[in-house]
Amino acid sequence: MTTDFNVAMSGLNFRTPLLTGSGTFGYGDEFLSLIDYAPFGGIVTKSLSVRPRPGNPPPRICETPGGGVINSIGLANPGVEAFLAEKAGILPVKETKVFLSIFGETVEEFVTVMSRLETLEGISGYELNLSCPNVKQGGISIGGDSSAIAETVRECRNITDKFIAVKLTPHHTQVAPLAEAAAKNGASALTMINTLVGMMIDVETRMPLLGTVTGGYSGLPLKPVALAKVWQASKAVDIPIWASGGIVNGLDCIEFLLAGATGLQLGSVLFADPYSPGRILEEMDDYCRRHGVKSVEELIGALEKP
Amino acid sequence: MTTDFNVAMSGLNFRTPLLTGSGTFGYGDEFLSLIDYAPFGGIVTKSLSVRPRPGNPPPRICETPGGGVINSIGLANPGVEAFLAEKAGILPVKETKVFLSIFGETVEEFVTVMSRLETLEGISGYELNLSCPNVKQGGISIGGDSSAIAETVRECRNITDKFIAVKLTPHHTQVAPLAEAAAKNGASALTMINTLVGMMIDVETRMPLLGTVTGGYSGLPLKPVALAKVWQASKAVDIPIWASGGIVNGLDCIEFLLAGATGLQLGSVLFADPYSPGRILEEMDDYCRRHGVKSVEELIGALEKP
Amino acid sequence: MIPPIAEIGLVRESIEISPNLWDISIEAPRLASVTRAGQFAHVRVSAGFDPFLRRPLSIGPIAGDVLRLIFHIRGEGTRLLAAKRSGDTIDLIGPLGHPINVPKGHNPIIFLTGGIGVVPLQILDDQMPKERERVFILGVRSAFTIPLSLSEAMQRNILWASDDGSLGYHGNTVQLLKNVVDGLSADKKPLVIACGPAGMLRGMKKFCIERNIPSLVSLEVPMGCGVGACQSCAVPRSDGKGYYLVCKDGPVFDCLDILLETASLP
């Protein structure tokens, strides 16, 4: 490959723009025997909360026609203490940059989790999940309110110098106030977007396909929504944008870069095609060669005016 | 067909639950030579505003992989006065019930348009478009604020006794406050949902596929989101729900009925398959016969608990 | 204008006349009997909804009950259409748009066509009274990519222009148009009717305005409904009063009525 994939973001250098989407790559160890981690600029781990969360009643995953996936995991995780005791050792900090995703129902919970995680070595930063559709409190409701976002980010910034990405929901009418609230209070990047709220019904049994009725809608159908939000967010703020939503190939990545993204998260695609990171870099390289692009940084925000 | 398709809603009887989605069926005359209107319980016309709106710069429509459509019409319409002078005569009030969609940038504009339309004979009611993603002001921003919804619906209710459906955007974190604001102030029904904001880029030209960059995302990918919102809204309020989003066949309709919808809007499907209303009724009839359902009203909200 | 009708056509023949250029003959008696030059059909390409929308295609030459669609494979929709075989059915809505109304008092009528743009003008050529003087210009990339059969090409009196010089005039159609116009005697009142790539149309408009020659263009823009209901197919009016709809007001327009210069054409 001849393209330069390095991207710089808020003081960190990433060897490629590729990242994982939180919750689709566990704590980073499960895929070690299957794939090479070199194509990743970094990985984002499953969201951690103060207390253990068993997660939602199953079934927790279903598909939609047209390449969609809906999940209702419900942020199942062992809680920050059990994580530190049992799982922190498995983080692939040698293989790639690691960003720990944090979830809280209140600002204090975000701060508590982060201050415990600050004790770890080798971590590059955090992603604040202000947008989970699968829990009743926190997440999506904090994430819809710019003053709650501002406070959460500010309090977290107070206790760390590391990279903080803030992940937002697409369920808002205007992205600018939310994006600005994050950017002005110390966010290093915005992750656009978490899943949409979706639902499926089996008409034969009259039952919803998920135990919680609704869940988080990801995969191909999310891409046009994510693109719009990445573009709007990149107009609203100067910090880098991490794109999340429906990326399955290299041309999807090019679209997101043109729309203004700097980081590119692979989410559900890792289930279908865990080998996608390598393939996607090759597809991007192919595009860049055909278009005389030397470095992917040239593409960021390079959308032509209509 | 042996199924009883009649549905009663807020004092009106509809011969079937099928309606059109505003903006996909013009003012109701364009399809007269092509299809039979008997399968429709009613039609909803293109949103009208106080002043004529030329609409957005083209291109105004594109497709997404997986059966999505994105439009950026921008509420092009002749304005209420020209409509009354030139188009009101063509409304198919003999063929079916007609609901006029209204769009305004302020509460006053909604009221102005409605009071002018109140002069027409044979109209069954209105749909308030509080959710257009393709205009800078009004619509989606009024539609994201429960007090603005409350005021708009209340003021409109003051000047008409007719049916008022209120159409909401999926871009909100909690549907209940918005739905209640509409229901408590006199809405006869809620229409869930208008399009998502979406975007596509041609990576070869680096140009967005729409003249306005972003547009309203409809078609198959919208269905899981619309189902979730219909279900959430039907839990939140007692007024009937009109479903809008990705309906293309009879089983989609059954899903929406089970989730709590009473009306079923056919939108983009009318472009691909204008004959769909008849086909869809047959498909619903087939399902009802297989499941011993005598009247579609039995299906409304009849989702089983998981 | 005849209101649109629905017809399930029966594919009679499907030929790849040059690479990625397909010519499908469809038995569709009702459409074949009412369609006039310049009108188009809105064609369902998939039995499902992916791709979701119909594709607008000019109705090409008609013989008896059989009409033809002649198209370039551009994306998924035209690819699916090209996969249709004799005996398959095609769901058509048409005839859509206004027939081309050739204003009286002009002569010669100059058909200026580029590539696939020849399609709507072939049927005009067939339907126009024999005695009307005409010049038929067709621009192609090369002699190997011509959008009609050899026998059809021979039938019509075509002035060829090719980018690579392998057929007729070496150069583009607008240059050839200029030569044709320059060669006309002063008493002639030519009218240009053009269909083809956006660049050709813009060049033609500029030239015709310079020479004060009236001109009509047939436009291609993305469409939703095809019947005037959705306002997807807008082109900017030159009088500043908003937009025309290609499906309802067109697809053929007087060049002076539209802002061809800034219109977004695929």
Added chain:
Amino acid sequence: MIPPIAEIGLVRESIEISPNLWDISIEAPRLASVTRAGQFAHVRVSAGFDPFLRRPLSIGPIAGDVLRLIFHIRGEGTRLLAAKRSGDTIDLIGPLGHPINVPKGHNPIIFLTGGIGVVPLQILDDQMPKERERVFILGVRSAFTIPLSLSEAMQRNILWASDDGSLGYHGNTVQLLKNVVDGLSADKKPLVIACGPAGMLRGMKKFCIERNIPSLVSLEVPMGCGVGACQSCAVPRSDGKGYYLVCKDGPVFDCLDILLETASLP
């Protein structure tokens, strides 16, 4: 446990052994050499992303480099898989889940299988030491819908149960299990290993608890990653401490460890 590996298998043969029941033989030497009874493969069904997810399928009998997937067509994913033909490739991840660990000191081992549930237990039957006493119960709808070939059926010493009485015992597998257990001498310490429809598993669990017989079940639930990363495949633990993951902790569980009664099983 062997970490999962990726292998592109080569389809050797694909047979519809009874209506909508397919048996695909796949050359996949690395997987074939390491897979043990009870493990499964996560199978890519489409080169694109519609349907999006892989499908989990038990790895069936292995012979040399060749493993078999035996499956019922349920929806789009298995339909696509059934369309694979000799020479096609299949993208496999495996072996996933824990091998079945048959606890010592039990005899006979009773394989209780219903329909396609026979698949993971065939390989256990093959891999278990010959001298271990076993009873192999297989329930089917009728003699016409058996999930293995006639020669395989003969090879194994199968006790049949059929809903319509056309093969073996007329009734369901749990009733037959009861008869089998009732016929055992008092010194026997049977163990049941079951795989099949949810109703059968629940009936079996109830019976085994009544008779104080230990039992293992192999579960099927919708999966995302298949490798323990996404938590999609949860089943409720009976100790109230949340959930087990079928892909990582299973797919075979001691009946007493999980809330089979309330678990949502497709």
